[in-house]
Amino acid sequence: MIEFHAYDLATMLPELFLLGAACAILLIDLFIKPSQRDVTHWLTVAALAITGFLVWRNKLPDGSALDAFNGMFVLDGMATILKLFILLVTLVVCLYGRTYLRDRKLFVGEFYLLLLFATLGMMLLVSAGNMITVYLGLELLTLSQYALVALNRDSASSSEAAIKYFVLGALASGLLLYGMSMIYGATGTLDLAKINVVVGDMVHSGHRTLLAFGLVFLITGIAFKFGAAPFHMWIPDVYQGAPTAMVVFVGSAPKLAAFGMAYRLLEGAMGGMHADWTMMLAVLATLSLAIGNVFAIAQTNLKRLLGYSTISHIGFLLLGFVNGTPSGFAAALFYAISYALMATVAFGVILLLARAGFEAEEIDDFKGLNQRNPWYAGVMAIAMFSLAGVPPLFGFFAKLMVLKAVIDAGQMWLAIVAIVFAIIGLYYYLRVVKVMYFDEPAEDAPLELPADLTFRWALSLNGLALLALGIAWGPLLDWCTRAFVS
Amino acid sequence: MHVPYILSLLIWLPILGAIAVLALGRNANAARWLALAVTLVTLAISIPLWTGYLPLKPGMQFVENLAWIPALKANYALGVDGISIALIVLTAITTVLVVIGSWGPIEERVAQYMAAMLALEGLLIGVFAATDALLFYVFFEGMLIPMFIIIGIWGGPRRVYATLKFFIYTFLGSIFMLVGLIYLRVKVGDFALSSFAHAGLGTREQAWLFFAFLLGFAIKVPMWPVHTWLPDAHVEAPTGGSVVLAAIMLKVGGYGFIRFSLPITPDASQEYAWLVIALSLIAILYIGYVALVQEDMKKLIAYSSIAHMGFVTLGIFIALALVRTHNNAMGARLGIQGAMVQMISHGFVSGAMFSCIGVMYDRLHTRMIRDYGGLVNVMPWFATFFVLFAMANCGLPGTSGFVGEFMVILAAFQDDFWIALLAAFTLIIGAAYTLWLVKRVIFGKVESQKVAKMQDLNVREWIVLGTFAAGVLFVGIYPKPLVSLMDTAVQQIVQNLALAKA
Numbered sequence: 011m012i013e014f015h016a017y018d019l020a021t022m023l024p025e026l027f028l029l030g031a032a033c034a035i036l037l038i039d040l041f042i043k044p045s046q047r048d049v050t051h052w053l054t055v056a057a058l059a060i061t062g063f064l065v066w067r068n069k070l071p072d073g074s075a076l077d078a079f080n081g082m083f084v085l086d087g088m089a090t091i092l093k094l095f096i097l098l099v100t101l102v103v104c105l106y107g108r109t110y111l112r113d114r115k116l117f118v119g120e121f122y123l124l125l126l127f128a129t130l131g132m133m134l135l136v137s138a139g140n141m142i143t144v145y146l147g148l149e150l151l152t153l154s155q156y157a158l159v160a161l162n163r164d165s166a167s168s169s170e171a172a173i174k175y176f177v178l179g180a181l182a183s184g185l186l187l188y189g190m191s192m193i194y195g196a197t198g199t200l201d202l203a204k205i206n207v208v209v210g211d212m213v214h215s216g217h218r219t220l221l222a223f224g225l226v227f228l229i230t231g232i233a234f235k236f237g238a239a240p241f242h243m244w245i246p247d248v249y250q251g252a253p254t255a256m257v258v259f260v261g262s263a264p265k266l267a268a269f270g271m272a273y274r275l276l277e278g279a280m281g282g283m284h285a286d287w288t289m290m291l292a293v294l295a296t297l298s299l300a301i302g303n304v305f306a307i308a309q310t311n312l313k314r315l316l317g318y319s320t321i322s323h324i325g326f327l328l329l330g331f332v333n334g335t336p337s338g339f340a341a342a343l344f345y346a347i348s349y350a351l352m353a354t355v356a357f358g359v360i361l362l363l364a365r366a367g368f369e370a371e372e373i374d375d376f377k378g379l380n381q382r383n384p385w386y387a388g389v390m391a392i393a394m395f396s397l398a399g400v401p402p403l404f405g406f407f408a409k410l411m412v413l414k415a416v417i418d419a420g421q422m423w424l425a426i427v428a429i430v431f432a433i434i435g436l437y438y439y440l441r442v443v444k445v446m447y448f449d450e451p452a453e454d455a456p457l458e459l460p461a462d463l464t465f466r467w468a469l470s471l472n473g474l475a476l477l478a479l480g481i482a483w484g485p486l487l488d489w490c491t492r493a494f495v496s
Numbered sequence: 497m498h499v500p501y502i503l504s505l506l507i508w509l510p511i512l513g514a515i516a517v518l519a520l521g522r523n524a525n526a527a528r529w530l531a532l533a534v535t536l537v538t539l540a541i542s543i544p545l546w547t548g549y550l551p552l553k554p555g556m557q558f559v560e561n562l563a564w565i566p567a568l569k570a571n572y573a574l575g576v577d578g579i580s581i582a583l584i585v586l587t588a589i590t591t592v593l594v595v596i597g598s599w600g601p602i603e604e605r606v607a608q609y610m611a612a613m614l615a616l617e618g619l620l621i622g623v624f625a626a627t628d629a630l631l632f633y634v635f636f637e638g639m640l641i642p643m644f645i646i647i648g649i650w651g652g653p654r655r656v657y658a659t660l661k662f663f664i665y666t667f668l669g670s671i672f673m674l675v676g677l678i679y680l681r682v683k684v685g686d687f688a689l690s691s692f693a694h695a696g697l698g699t700r701e702q703a704w705l706f707f708a709f710l711l712g713f714a715i716k717v718p719m720w721p722v723h724t725w726l727p728d729a730h731v732e733a734p735t736g737g738s739v740v741l742a743a744i745m746l747k748v749g750g751y752g753f754i755r756f757s758l759p760i761t762p763d764a765s766q767e768y769a770w771l772v773i774a775l776s777l778i779a780i781l782y783i784g785y786v787a788l789v790q791e792d793m794k795k796l797i798a799y800s801s802i803a804h805m806g807f808v809t810l811g812i813f814i815a816l817a818l819v820r821t822h823n824n825a826m827g828a829r830l831g832i833q834g835a836m837v838q839m840i841s842h843g844f845v846s847g848a849m850f851s852c853i854g855v856m857y858d859r860l861h862t863r864m865i866r867d868y869g870g871l872v873n874v875m876p877w878f879a880t881f882f883v884l885f886a887m888a889n890c891g892l893p894g895t896s897g898f899v900g901e902f903m904v905i906l907a908a909f910q911d912d913f914w915i916a917l918l919a920a921f922t923l924i925i926g927a928a929y930t931l932w933l934v935k936r937v938i939f940g941k942v943e944s945q946k947v948a949k950m951q952d953l954n955v956r957e958w959i960v961l962g963t964f965a966a967g968v969l970f971v972g973i974y975p976k977p978l979v980s981l982m983d984t985a986v987q988q989i990v991q992n993l994a995l996a997k998a
Contacts, residue, residue, distance in 0.1 A: 380649075384518075384608070395641060400667075401634040410630075414568075414678050422679075429671045436667055440644070440660055448648040448656050484565040491567055 013080065021078035021085050024064040024093065025133050031057035032126040039119030047117050054122040055104050058129065062097040065090060073495040077139060081201050084139035084274075087493035088343065092136040092270045099263040099350050100129045105468045106358045107255030109460040113365065116162055116253060124161075125259065128154035132263060136270030141190045141200040141279075144271060148186070148235070151267060152179050155260055159252040171251025178244045182234030189227025193279070196220040202279040210282035218283070225283055228275055229290050236268045238328060239297040242321045246305075249317030254364060254371065257313060258357040261320055262350040265327075269346040272331065273339060284334050291328045292424060298325030299431040306438045313371045315438060316356055319397060322435055323349045329428055330412045333419040336494035341411035344490045348396075348408035352476060355393035358469045359386055365458065373442060378451025386457070387446045389473030396476045398439035399432055404479040411487065499544050503558050503574040503625045506545070506584065510538055510591070510618035514611040521607025528599055531610035535592040538617065542588040549581055551980055554988050556627055564631070569686035573628040577985035579754065579836055580624040582978060583747055586843045587624070589963070590743045591617040594736040597851055597960045601735060601858050602650060609650060612642040613736060620744050624751065629677045630687045632755075636748065637670055643737065643745065650734040658725075658732035665725040666715055673712030673756075676705045680760070693759040693992070706764035709757045710772070716749030719772075719809060720779040723802045730798035731863070735854030738794065742801050743847035747839045750808040754832070754989065758816065762993055765813070766820045772813040777918050779806030784925035788932070793856075793863050796933060797849045800889060803922060804842045804897075810919060811835030811904040817911050819993045824910055828990045829983075831907035836982050838900025841888070841971055845897055848885040848964035852878070855957050856937075859950045865933065870942035875952045879938045881961040886934045888968045890927040896971035 019026065035057065039050045068085065070076060075086035104125065111117040131150030138144040156179065160172030194200055196217075197208040209221060234241040249257050276287050302322025309315035327349065330342025363370030363379075370376070380387040396405035409432065416425045459466060479486060499505065513534030521527030549557055556575030564572040576584065594613055602609045619642070622635035640663055647659035681687055684695045697705065715722045726746075730738050757765050765772075780803050787799035815831030818824040855878060856871075857863055872879035888895035891902075901922065908916035942948050953961065971978055 380608075381605075400641060401637045406634075406637070410674070410678070413675065414682065417675070417678050417682050422675075425675050425678075429675060433664065433668050433671060436664055437660070440663060443644075444648060444656055444660065447645060448659075484563075484567065487565060487567050 018078035018083075021068070021076050022083055024061045024068060025130060025137075027064055028057065028061045028126065028130050028133065031061070032123060032130065035126065036119070036123050039123070044117075047119065050119050050122050051104065051108055054126060055101060057126065058097050058101040058104065062094055062101075065093045065097065072492045081139045081203060082143050083134075083137050085137060087495070088270065088273065089137045091343070091489060091493050092266050093133050095347050095350060096129060096132045096136070096263045096266050099266070099354060100125060100259065102354050102358075102468055102472060103255075103259045103262065105464050106258055106354070106361050109462045109465060110253070110255045110361045110364055114162065114253065116255070118161075121158070121161060121255075124154040124158045128158070128259070129263070132267035132270075135267045136274070138271070138274050139202055141194065141202065141205075144202075144274060145183075145187065145190070147267075148271065149183065151264060152183070152235075155264065158256045158259065159248055161256065162253045165251075165253075167251040168253060171248045175244050175248045178234070182231050182241065185227050185234075186231025189224045189231060192220055192224030192227065196224060202274055205279040206281050209280055213282040221280075221283060222286060225280055225286060226290070228280070229287060229294070232268065232272045232275060233294050235271065236265065236324045236328070237321055238294045238324045239301040239321055242298065242301065245321055246314050246317040249320070250311055250314040250371075254313065254357060254361050254369065258354055258361065261316065261357060262353045265320075265324070265353075266346050266350050269327065269343060276331065277334070277339065288332050288334050291331045292421070295325045295328035295332065296424070296427055298322060298328065299428060303431045303435040306435065309438070310373055311371055312360060312373050312376070312442065313357075315373065315442075316353070319435070319438070320353070322431065323397070325431075326409060326412055326428060329424060330415050332421060332424060333415040335415075335418070337418065337491065338415040339494050340487070340491040341415040343493065344411050344487055345408040347486070347490070348404050348479070351472065351479075352393055352396050352405055355389060355469065355472050355476060356397065358472060359390040359393065362386060362460065362465070362469060363457070373445055374452075376442060376445045377449040379446040379457070381451050382453075383457035383459070385470070389470060390446060391443050392473050392476050394439040394442050396480070398436045400436075402477075402480040404476045404483060407480060407483045407487075498548060499541060501560060502541060502545055502548075503560055503576065503621075505541055506538060506588075507574075507618050507622045507625065509541070510534055510614040510621070514614035514618070517607050517611045517614060521610065524603070524606040527607035527610050528595070531595050531614060532592070534614055535588070535595050535617065539588040539592050542585050545576070545581055546585055546981070549576070549578065549981070551578060551984055554984055559627075564628075568630070568681070570630040571628045571686075571688065572631060573688060574625045574631075575627045576625055577988075578982035579751070579985045582836065582840055582982055583624045583744070583751060584621050586747075586840055587617060587620045587744050589967070590740060590843065590847055593847070593851070593960045593963055594739050596956055597739070597854060598734070598736040599956050601854065605649065609646065609736075612646050613740070616642040616646070616740060620748070623748055627689050628687050629680070629689055629692060632689070633670070633674060633677060637667070639745070640666055643741065646737040647729060647733045650737070651732040653732075654728070655732040658728040661725050662729040665722075669712040669715030669722070672708045676708035679705070689755065689759070695760065697761065699763060702761040702764035703767070706757060706761040706768060709752065709761065710768075713749040713752035713757065714775070716752065717746060717805050717809060718749070718802060719775050719806070720783060720802065721775075723779070723783070726802060727795050727798040730801075730850075731792060731794045735850060735857065738850040738854075739847045742797070742850055743843040746801065746805055747843060750805065750812065750835060750839050753809065753812050754835075758812070758989060759992055762816075762820075765816055769813040769817050772809055773817070773915060776806040776810035776813070777915065779803055780810070780919055780922045781925065784922060784929065788925070788929040791865055793853045793865055793933065793937070794850070796865075796929060797846065797853065800926065800929065801842065801846050803926065804838065804846070807838045807901055807904045807919070807922070808835045808842075810915075811838065811900075811907060814904065814908050814911050814915070815990065816993060818907065819990055822911065823994075825990050825994060827907050827910035828993070829986050830903050830910075832986045832989060833979055833982065834900050834903025834907055836900075836986065837896070837903060837971070837975060837978060840978060841896035841900045841968070844964050844967040844971065845885055845888045845895075848881075848961060848968065849889060851957075851960050851964065852882050852885060855953065855961075860946055865936050867944065868937040868947060869940045869944070870947060871938045871950070873942050874948060874950050877953050877958070878961075881953075881965055882938055883934060884965055885968065886930045888972065889930045891923055894969070894972050896968045896975075898972060899975045
């Protein structure tokens with residue numbers, strides 16, 4: 011019997027607020043002149059910040075969880091931390107994108123609304139307690155993303171990227187739905203927690219064929235959303251083709267949401283098939299590490315390079331799942347957060363260098379940046395060393411935790427594979443540093459910085475955060491660990 | 497005098513100084529003076545470290561221990577024994593000299609150069625002071641970043657190739673070590689080096705870990721055949737970079753063998769000691785011959801560094817063989833003492849040799865031996881210093897180079913006559929390549945017009961070479977303070993090796 015409690019609304023308050031705010035901003039944006047678009051910008055920033063505050067206020071004590079709407083919606087430690095970082099990263103994306111969008115006549119309300127709806131989708135996704143909620147959240151997120159990528163409709167490459175993304179994304183959604191239907195057929199329920207119980211029984215009694223098929227499709231869908239090889243084809247094209255302000259978003263926050271989705275579906279629903287999916291993920295992780303790192307070496311376009319680097323980082327993140335214990339998930343969550351923060355810095359500097367009529371997306375555009383602006387060259391260098399996993403930066407400790415989880419699980423060979431590819435990866439990150447520090451600039455003029463001070467401050471803070479979190483990463487790790495205490 | 501948190505101060509003062517230099521160093525001279533001030537203060541702080549150290553008390557002193565990552569049981573744990581103190585003081589002295597030495601030659605982006613040097617100093621001291629494996633690793637890897645920048649920006653024509661090779665090569669070695677460290681952490685439950693030593697590892701585990709450590713430290717030392725990054729890095733690095741690289745960074749490898757390989761994997765170290773001894777002998781002999789044919793002075797000294805560092809690894813692993821197969825603790829002490837004295841001595845000698853080449857390079861902008869000749873006629877002071885350092889490089893008694901090599905050879909004799917004989921060949925080969933270098937560069941007639949116009953040392957260069965000379969002679973004539981500083985620590989290592997014998 012379907013029951014409704016008033017406190018269900020309270021549990022979902024941040025999402026409801028964000029939905030209301032998005033609708034209100036949609037209306038307000040209709041009535042303001044294009045020259046006043048800053049209003050939309052700041053309203054969006056405020057909406058994200060307030061939602062973040064509400065999420066924080068709704069925080070539960072460690073180890074407890076709350077269901078709402080008959081288990082459709084789950085609030086637990088992991089959901090809270092993911093939502094907070096999703097909101098933070100999206101807010102940062104807002105701040106970074108403004109100048110870039112204005113210069114390209116893309117400074118439109120749609121950008122902000124799509125961003126808000128995508129965020130709402132992600133928040134639903136990470137709190138999903140039911141296959142339907144998973145799918146709803148996922149589609150809300152990805153449809154907004156397709157539109158964001160296509161927002162610059164006069165650009166052929168951007169439209170091409172959007173179509174590729176859409177076609178492949180739709181295929182992946184279809185596969186995911188197919189997998190869900192199989193699991194529904196096998197278990198008779200869509201509720202993730204109930205599926206988990208039934209799956210445990212079925213695996214015990216040996217009825218696993220249908221479940222295994224369903225699992226394969228689920229994993230395919232998840233791998234596609236992450237961009238794990240061999241389902242990574244869309245990533246380089248979308249990263250290169252889409253306007254940079256959209257790529258900052260596509261490349262950062264949704265990875266956090268994808269982590270949440272993978273956890274809910276794999277550990278939350280298919281926990282009984284643990285041995286099967288860790289094996290599959292190990293294969294995906296190895297492939298991603300190999301393809302991402304090796305292909306990145308050959309790139310000359312920095313956005314495309316970062317696209318391949320994403321694939322390799324997803325490989326590393328998936329390694330955390332291989333352990334299949336709370337400490338492994340905590341390591342993967344920690345990794346996802348670190349990756350989102352690093353990616354925003356890297357793309358943020360690309361945005362910073364871009365001007366009207368000039369995209370700073372070739373690696374050569376960064377030549378001699380240290381002579382033109384030492385500060386932002388330093389910020390970019392921090393991001394690159396951090397992505398490469400050199401201590402004392404944040405990225406190293408994220409890798410450390412994942413490696414520890416892998417070794418904990420007794421998978422020494424996976425750890426070796428991971429570090430071999432990390433060495434290969436080092437080369438292309440160092441190449442960016444080399445171009446910035448060792449090459450002579452093509453033009454001697456100091457860098458023209460965008461007038462937007464919030465952007466510059468946010469970017470500097472974001473870069474310094476990679477350094478600060480490299481020294482004091484304990485609290486964040488603690489927080490991630492506590493999210494999986496049951 | 498008691499300085500609270502002296503080790504943290506020694507680590508963080510240069511690093512904070514680096515930030516200050518970057519922030520305030522718009523003006524090149526301001527950056528230089530500020531950097532000099534920071535390095536001098538650091539050196540001053542390192543003196544109470546030596547004087548306040550109780551040489552007879554075993555174990556780590558000046559211990560600091562703060563929880564860093566409670567979830568991992570990784571601590572911000574510092575502590576030093578005689579071995580670390582010697583290396584820390586060497587680091588502090590060398591950095592002061594490097595800052596003084598770079599006063600004139602570095603003209604572009606002075607603030608960034610000085611900042612990189614200061615950061616490097618802090619990280620190096622951190623390496624020698626850390627007693628927590630994770631903290632050690634962070635410093636160990638972190639120091640690659642400033643060195644990468646130093647070679648890449650201020651280096652020679654092929655600097656980009658050299659610096660990328662340097663970074664990737666050393667990263668390759670150490671990341672396997674990282675896997676080993678994580679494995680140990682999973683096994684024992686925290687990151688303290690002292691608990692790693694009591695991990696109770698099986699033979700197979702020890703073998704794997706030994707090779708992980710070997711890869712990491714052998715590349716740093718560097719040992720043949722993983723030495724190929726060093727000549728490139730040295731040739732392309734600016735003088736200051738070469739000095740730090742040769743005088744201190746290479747020592748991290750030897751230090752790592754003493755701190756990690758010996759205590760944590762004693763059985764595997766014993767089993768594979770033959771391998772390390774063989775590689776060390778190859779370094780001593782073969783690389784010596786390679787040095788002989790070099791035409792580039794920096795390359796010659798780089799190869800000679802590899803040969804000299806061969807003595808360090810030889811001394812360490814001979815000691816192991818002595819204590820565990822012959823039960824000869826005295827011989828083992830001699831071996832490790834010799835290795836340590838050799839490290840300190842090589843720090844002075846190689847730093848001085850690279851500084852000398854820098855002095856010549858600043859005047860003529862070439863490092864080729866054939867472009868020089870007859871310097872003694874135009875630069876008598878310089879020639880005096882150069883000959884002194886060359887003598888130290890061949891291991892002439894009375895210079896620091898003799899002490900370490902002699903001790904190691906003496907220890908080797910107690911293990912195996914043939915090893916000692918082969919190692920002793922270095923006294924011939926080393927003399928051959930060094931003296932031939934001296935003959936071609938310093939003596940003879942002045943052939944070239946450019947050489948005839950060369951000016952003798954200025955005050956700044958005098959201070960640098962004079963300090964190095966003082967170090968070389970002090971260690972050579974009266975090594976006792978250095979040896980007794982390290983004696984307790986060495987004794988303890990040997991004792992632990994004997995105790996750990998299964």
